[in-house]
Amino acid sequence: MSDIISLNxxxxxxxxxxxxxxxVRENVFTDCKDAIVIKNLRKSYKDFxxxxxxxxxxxxxxxxxVGENGAGKTTTIKAILDLIRIDGGEISILGSNARxxxxxxxxxxxxxxxxxxxxxxxxxxxxxxxxxxxxxxWEEQIFNRYIKKLQLPEKKIIKEYSRGMKMxxxxxxxxxxxxxxxxxDEATSGxxxxxxxxxxxxxxxxxxxxxxxxxxxxxxxxxxxxIADYVTFIHQGNIIFSESKDDLIYRHGVLHCRRExxxxxxxxxxxxxxxxxxxxxxxxxxKDDFKRRYHQFNVEKTSIEEIMLLVSRGKERF
Amino acid sequence: MKGLILxxxxxLKKNLKIFGxxxxxxGFMSYTSGDASFxxxxxxxxxxxxxxxxxxxxxxxxxxxxxxxxxxxxxNIVQGKYLMMILLTFxxxxxxxxxxxxxxxxxxxxxLLQSIESCGIGAAVVILFYSIALPFITKLGVEKARLIFFAxxxxxxxxxxxxxxxxxxxxxxxxxxxxxxxNYLERYLGIIIPVVVLLALGISYTISLNIYRxxxx
Numbered sequence: 001m002s003d004i005i006s007l008n009x010x011x012x013x014x015x016x017x018x019x020x021x022x023x024v025r026e027n028v029f030t031d032c033k034d035a036i037v038i039k040n041l042r043k044s045y046k047d048f049x050x051x052x053x054x055x056x057x058x059x060x061x062x063x064x065x066v067g068e069n070g071a072g073k074t075t076t077i078k079a080i081l082d083l084i085r086i087d088g089g090e091i092s093i094l095g096s097n098a099r100x101x102x103x104x105x106x107x108x109x110x111x112x113x114x115x116x117x118x119x120x121x122x123x124x125x126x127x128x129x130x131x132x133x134x135x136x137x138w139e140e141q142i143f144n145r146y147i148k149k150l151q152l153p154e155k156k157i158i159k160e161y162s163r164g165m166k167m168x169x170x171x172x173x174x175x176x177x178x179x180x181x182x183x184x185d186e187a188t189s190g191x192x193x194x195x196x197x198x199x200x201x202x203x204x205x206x207x208x209x210x211x212x213x214x215x216x217x218x219x220x221x222x223x224x225x226x227i228a229d230y231v232t233f234i235h236q237g238n239i240i241f242s243e244s245k246d247d248l249i250y251r252h253g254v255l256h257c258r259r260e261x262x263x264x265x266x267x268x269x270x271x272x273x274x275x276x277x278x279x280x281x282x283x284x285x286x287k288d289d290f291k292r293r294y295h296q297f298n299v300e301k302t303s304i305e306e307i308m309l310l311v312s313r314g315k316e317r318f
Numbered sequence: 319m320k321g322l323i324l325x326x327x328x329x330l331k332k333n334l335k336i337f338g339x340x341x342x343x344x345g346f347m348s349y350t351s352g353d354a355s356f357x358x359x360x361x362x363x364x365x366x367x368x369x370x371x372x373x374x375x376x377x378x379x380x381x382x383x384x385x386x387x388x389x390x391x392x393x394n395i396v397q398g399k400y401l402m403m404i405l406l407t408f409x410x411x412x413x414x415x416x417x418x419x420x421x422x423x424x425x426x427x428x429x430l431l432q433s434i435e436s437c438g439i440g441a442a443v444v445i446l447f448y449s450i451a452l453p454f455i456t457k458l459g460v461e462k463a464r465l466i467f468f469a470x471x472x473x474x475x476x477x478x479x480x481x482x483x484x485x486x487x488x489x490x491x492x493x494x495x496x497x498x499x500x501n502y503l504e505r506y507l508g509i510i511i512p513v514v515v516l517l518a519l520g521i522s523y524t525i526s527l528n529i530y531r532x533x534x535x
Contacts, residue, residue, distance in 0.1 A: 081387050083535040103389035117384035119329055119375055126328045134321030134388050183387075 033095070035059045035181050035213035041079055041089035048237060050075055052089065055232045055242035060210045062203065064224030064245070065217040066308060067234035073217040074114075076234065077185045080215075081111060094181060107137050110174025114186035116166035120159035124152055124169060135177040146172035150198070164195040171199060175206065182206065182214045188223050196220075200227050221305040231304055235312045245304060252307055253287040253299035256280075265294065272310030283310040322390065322398035323405075329375045330368055340364060345417065349425070355436045357421075358414030362440035365410025369403040369448060373460045383535030396456070396527045400519070403448050411441040442511050447471075449515075449522035456526040456533070 036057040043050040050072050057063040067073050078084045080091055082099050091098035096105055118127060124147050132138045147154065150168040158166065167187055174182055182203070188196045204227055206212055218224055224231060225245070232242040241248070252271065258279045262270075269290050271283040283306065284290050287299055341361075348357035376382055385395055418433035447470060454466040484490035503510060 078383075078535070083383050083386060085532065085534060103391065106387065107389040109387065111384070111387040113380075113384065115380065117380050119325070119379045119381065121332050121375075122325075122328055130321050130325045130328065132321075133324055134390060136389065 033059050035094055036063075036080060036215060037090075037092045038076070038080070039090045041076065041091060042087040043075055043079060043084065044087055045075075048072070048075070050079070051237045053234070053237070053239045054089075055239055057213060057215050058230065059213050060207070061229040062207055062214040062216060062227050063230045063232060064228030064304075065215060065232050065234065066219065066221055066224055066304075068312070069219060071234045072237045073219075073234060074185055077183060077215075077217055080183065103136075107135055107177060108180045110177065110179035110182045112167065112170040112174050112182070112184045112187045114189060116158060116161070116170055118158050118166070118169065121157050123155050123157050124172075125154050127169065127173065131173060131176070137177045139176050139178065143172060143176035146175060164191045167191060167199065168195070171202060175202070180212055182212075182216075184214065184216045186217055186219070188216075188218055188220060196223060203227055221303075221308060225304050233308055233311070240311055248304060248307060249302065251285060251287055252302045253284045253290070254302045254306060255282050255284060255297045255299045257282065257297060261297075271307070274310065283307065319390070319394050319398055319401075322385070322395065323402065325381075326372050326398070326402050329372060333368065333371070337364070348417070349421065352425075355418065355433065358411075358418050358433060358437050359440050361414040361417070362407065362410040362437060362444055365406045365413070366444040366448070368406050370455075370460060372402055373399070373455055377459055377461075380535075386535065392530050393527060396523065396530050400452070400523055400526070403452070404445065404519075407441045407444045407448075410444075411437040414440065439511070442515050445515050446518055449518035452522055453525040453529060456529045 034056040038056070039054050040052045041050055041054070042052050048070070053072070053076065065073055065076070075084065079086050080093065080098055082101070093101060094105060094108065096102070101109075122130070128140060128143050131143070132140060146152075147169075150172060152161075152165055152169055152172070158169070161169065171184075171187065174184075188199055191199070200223060203214055203216070207214060216224065216228065228245050230243065231245045231248060233240045256279060259275060262273060262280050262282060265282065265284075269284050269286060271285050273283070274281040283302065284299060290297075291299055344357050344360050382395060386392060415433055415437045418437070419430060422430055422433070450470050451463065451467055454463040457463075458466070481490065485492065
């Protein structure tokens with residue numbers, strides 16, 4: 001039914017723009033140290049390519065890493081964690097080359113994958129015992145506290161855990177060794193809303209310490225919208241934007257108008273258009289400038305989900 | 319590393335019951351047949367199979383990709399696996415020997431020296447087998463490497479079978495010099511076997527490590 005058209009396929013969100021909010025953001029990036037820096041990361045598979053992607057995860061923030069299934073989120077995270085060989089580019093974690101992290105550095109990173117990666121016939125007590133002998137900074141008390149808080153059974157083996165329980169256990173592990181950086185790949189996907197809420201609360205608690213950073217990949221945008229400070233959007237192996245969530249929402253707007261009104265609007269303002277039988281929905285960038293120029297239109301607030309949808313569909317079209 | 323070894327032993331815990339039953343079963347069979355070396359060999363082999371189980375458990379859990387994100391190096395992970403293989407083979411051999419010793423004391427079966435010899439040779443064969451198999455498992459995973467195991471097992475048998483056939487047919491004549499050489503080497507088996515095993519292990523570990531370093535998870 002709906003038809004989405006982007007009139008501007010050059011959606012330059014990262015560099016070369018002159019609006020003030022972006023300049024402010026650039027300053028913030030250079031002033032604070034980044035927990036993760038990715039420069040020109042390249043990785044080719046037969047049917048998929050990560051295309052020279054670059055973005056930073058500022059320390060002390062939650063970075064939401066969004067994109068549809070197969071966009072390259074997991075590949076990027078695997079590259080960050082040195083689980084795949086990269087074809088080019090550089091990645092640094094907490095100031096060190098990601099390919100040569102010392103064990104001390106690795107001990108400060110908590111990782112949660114989609115799925116538990118733990119052996120089926122172990123229970124949480126066994127896990128504690130194993131991790132105590134792997135992480136030099138393992139805190140048994142913190143782990144046990146999380147196990148209680150998250151209502152995980154001590155004696156039940158992981159095979160009998162539900163998906164939600166497995167994710168909670170992985171998160172408890174990631175948080176029990178004084179991690180400074182959490183890297184989570186689809187940690188909230190496939191969970192019921194109650195568990196997701198519970199897990200998101202734990203992340204918010206973790207980020208209370210200003211030294212701590214989270215990179216959270218998800219295709220559930222509402223989760224990102226709830227907790228992320230920054231959003232990086234990956235689409236077909238390309239980074240479309242990597243920005244402050246508030247800036248994104250502040251700078252963009254949606255206007256509902258008749259189809260013929262679209263022709264009046266300067267195409268530089270238009271990110272994407274969704275047409276339907278009632279008229280058109282237009283996603284506008286530089287909302288304030290637009291409002292000053294076009295008094296006749298009423299621009300409404302937009303969401304990350306809407307921005308992503310219109311940007312990605314628009315890009316596919318052109 | 320300690321954590322990795324502990325992880326493996328916890329994973330093997332569920333095999334304890336089966337092992338208890340098998341001990342009784344083979345022990346009884348060995349006792350009634352009057353030959354303790356049968357039991358010793360079986361046990362070394364049984365423990366050897368556990369190494370394969372450990373690889374499958376790790377694969378099923380997709381553990382390795384997770385472990386690499388922990389404060390463990392790729393070298394440590396490969397070392398942990400080789401160490402477990404040697405440990406399990408050693409435990410198997412010791413277990414087999416203890417049984418043989420028990421049989422010797424209670425029923426006067428086989429000599430102790432003979433038992434040590436058969437357990438030692440059993441362990442050497444197992445380690446040699448794994449030295450060939452582990453790089454393949456590291457590269458392909460347990461499932462895909464199965465065909466390779468089959469080949470590793472079958473090729474020596476096939477070669478011996480063919481040589482035997484040729485000799486019987488009179489096409490292949492073994493020279494006296496060769497028989498002499500074999501007899502000569504046999505006297506030094508106590509040195510040759512450990513040297514060959516260590517050499518195979520070293521080469522195998524180096525290859526596996528190299529494969530593991532370039533592996534994607």
